[in-house]
Amino acid sequence: MSDCEEESQDRQLKIVVIGDGACGKTSLATRFAQEAFGKQYKQTIGLDFFLKRISLPGNVNVTLQVWDIGGQSLGGKMLDKYVYGAHGVLLVYDITNYQSFENLEDWFTMVKKANEESDVQPVISLVGNKIDLEHLRTVKSDKHQRFCQENGLLSQFVSAKTGDSIHLVFQKLAAEIIGIKLNKAEIEQSQRVVKADIVNYSQDSPLEGFSSMCDDSGISSQDKLVRGKRLWVEFVLSKETEQGQQPHDDSHTSIFHLLGAKSSAS
Numbered sequence: 001m002s003d004c005e006e007e008s009q010d011r012q013l014k015i016v017v018i019g020d021g022a023c024g025k026t027s028l029a030t031r032f033a034q035e036a037f038g039k040q041y042k043q044t045i046g047l048d049f050f051l052k053r054i055s056l057p058g059n060v061n062v063t064l065q066v067w068d069i070g071g072q073s074l075g076g077k078m079l080d081k082y083v084y085g086a087h088g089v090l091l092v093y094d095i096t097n098y099q100s101f102e103n104l105e106d107w108f109t110m111v112k113k114a115n116e117e118s119d120v121q122p123v124i125s126l127v128g129n130k131i132d133l134e135h136l137r138t139v140k141s142d143k144h145q146r147f148c149q150e151n152g153l154l155s156q157f158v159s160a161k162t163g164d165s166i167h168l169v170f171q172k173l174a175a176e177i178i179g180i181k182l183n184k185a186e187i188e189q190s191q192r193v194v195k196a197d198i199v200n201y202s203q204d205s206p207l208e209g210f211s212s213m214c215d216d217s218g219i220s221s222q223d224k225l226v227r228g229k230r231l232w233v234e235f236v237l238s239k240e241t242e243q244g245q246q247p248h249d250d251s252h253t254s255i256f257h258l259l260g261a262k263s264s265a266s
């Protein structure tokens with residue numbers, strides 16, 4: 001059986017990554033899905049996607065659709081549609097940037113509002129990123145813990161730069177969603193860097209057509225593709241909304257299939 005066939009039988013979980021601009025959401029997602037880290041900051045416009053298959057105890061495989069949402073989109077009209085129907089949310093802040101912690105309240109309120117009409121509420125994990133910069137920390141750990149306790153959130157400190165606890169944060173979230181308990185040994189195993197499937201977007205994806213709809217003056221083909229993806233997703237979600245529906249699991253899955261996402265073993 002091919003990777004893709006196996007994946008289509010896995011449970012697919014929609015995981016949304018949100019938080020202020022530059023707190024490290026894209027870095028966290030790329031560290032998890034591609035085991036890579038870029039020092040240079042490149043703002044995410046709208047959103048970007050990653051797909052990765054992970055194994056949970058008991059031979060349970062799940063495919064995570066990771067929606068990396070640009071930090072500037074708080075208040076944007078598409079944001080609640082991106083977040084609606086998420087099984088899990090990573091609420092990310094930068095431990096060296098107090099403002100990014102303060103703004104969590106707004107992000108959290110937005111998630112609750114977006115899912116008001118949904119039958120299932122997402123599992124939310126509070127993620128303090130950049131722990132490699134501990135000496136520059138401005139958000140005390142007890143503030144983080146209090147926010148988690150008051151709001152019933154999972155909790156994790158990570159570094160997208162070093163990879164510290166990146167796999168663990170997704171593993172714990174997926175396990176909680178599925179209702180699997182991780183034991184100490186499994187948690188320790190996850191803290192180490194784990195090699196797993198990498199997903200590439202195929203070059204002949206239908207998004208190329210949407211890329212050509214973008215104003216292409218002075219932007220790279222990579223930026224065009226990202227803008228194309230965003231336009232395409234907005235198109236799918238707004239069509240459903242026009243028909244009086246809320247986006248549902250199948251549409252999220254089909255978004256990923258149509259994006260041309262496919263796996264290749266590492």
Ligand SMILES: Nc1nc2c(ncn2[C@@H]2O[C@H](COP(=O)(O)OP(=O)(O)OP(=O)(O)O)[C@@H](O)[C@H]2O)c(=O)[nH]1
Pocket residue numbers: 019020021022023024025026027028038039040041042043044045069070071072129130131132133158159160161162
């Ligand atoms: N030292 C350190 N730098 C990090 C870490 N994670 C991200 N960065 C840096 O922080 C900057 C912003 O990272 P991004 O991942 O682009 O942030 P983002 O939250 O996706 O930003 P938006 O696209 O604006 O929403 C980049 O320069 C990254 O290299 C980390 O764990 N440690």
